[in-house]
Amino acid sequence: QQQVKQSPQSLIVQKGGISIINCAYENTAFDYFPWYQQFPGKGPALLIAIRPDVSEKKEGRFTISFNKSAKQFSLHIMDSQPGDSATYFCAANYTGGFKTIFGAGTRLFVKA
Amino acid sequence: AGVTQTPKFRVLKTGQSMTLLCAQDMNHEYMYWYRQDPGHGLRLIHYSYGVKDTDKGEVSDGYSVSRSKTEDFLLTLESATSSQTSVYFCASSQNPLQPQHFGDGTRLSIL
Numbered sequence: 001q002q003q004v005k006q007s008p009q010s011l012i013v014q015k016g017g018i019s020i021i022n023c024a025y026e027n028t029a030f031d032y033f034p035w036y037q038q039f040p041g042k043g044p045a046l047l048i049a050i051r052p053d054v055s056e057k058k059e060g061r062f063t064i065s066f067n068k069s070a071k072q073f074s075l076h077i078m079d080s081q082p083g084d085s086a087t088y089f090c091a092a093n094y095t096g097g098f099k100t101i102f103g104a105g106t107r108l109f110v111k112a
Numbered sequence: 113a114g115v116t117q118t119p120k121f122r123v124l125k126t127g128q129s130m131t132l133l134c135a136q137d138m139n140h141e142y143m144y145w146y147r148q149d150p151g152h153g154l155r156l157i158h159y160s161y162g163v164k165d166t167d168k169g170e171v172s173d174g175y176s177v178s179r180s181k182t183e184d185f186l187l188t189l190e191s192a193t194s195s196q197t198s199v200y201f202c203a204s205s206q207n208p209l210q211p212q213h214f215g216d217g218t219r220l221s222i223l
Contacts, residue, residue, distance in 0.1 A: 100212065
């Protein structure tokens with residue numbers, strides 16, 4: 001019940017295309033859903049986060065879509081660029097919880 | 113500087129002990145140790161919610177931690193095994209629902 005399932009494991013997208021990464025969760029107590037971006041040799045860094053009271057959040061080319069009834073959320077990267085090539089992790093936590101649960105990660109490669 | 117991890121790389125022999133150091137300069141109350149392995153994402157080893165307050169994560173066997181001051185969080189491998197070969201990340205946050213700030217990791221190989 002604590003898991004966050006992330007797909008796909010890896011993704012190759014043409015420059016200018018849309019990258020889509022999906023995550024699903026089971027614990028209905030989760031109320032904070034961050035996405036982290038990790039470049040090789042570096043630690044993850046927060047990219048964007050959403051709370052379940054909104055269905056969508058957009059920051060620049062990055063958008064989180066949230067479907068509370070389906071217990072799913074996804075990251076869309078519009079106009080994908082080679083510089084977006086990285087590993088992306090979805091995650092979940094809940095108010096009062098100490099631990100953030102991470103998905104297994106998606107390796108994105110954007111072809112120039 | 114954010115979160116600093118020491119060392120960046122280390123090779124150990126099976127049975128040796130090792131302490132990984134994590135220091136943060138943001139006065140964050142919460143600190144975390146994760147390991148990252150292919151196909152598993154980030155798995156929580158131990159976390160701390162204040163000085164001397166620590167608790168186990170999902171993969172805590174074979175590891176211990178200590179936090180004697182707000183800035184520092186130490187992870188000890190008591191008797192290293194090959195299954196502990198991994199990349200270890202330390203992170204800190206103001207509270208569990210705020211972004212976690214990660215160090216750049218320690219790559220540990222146990223032979």
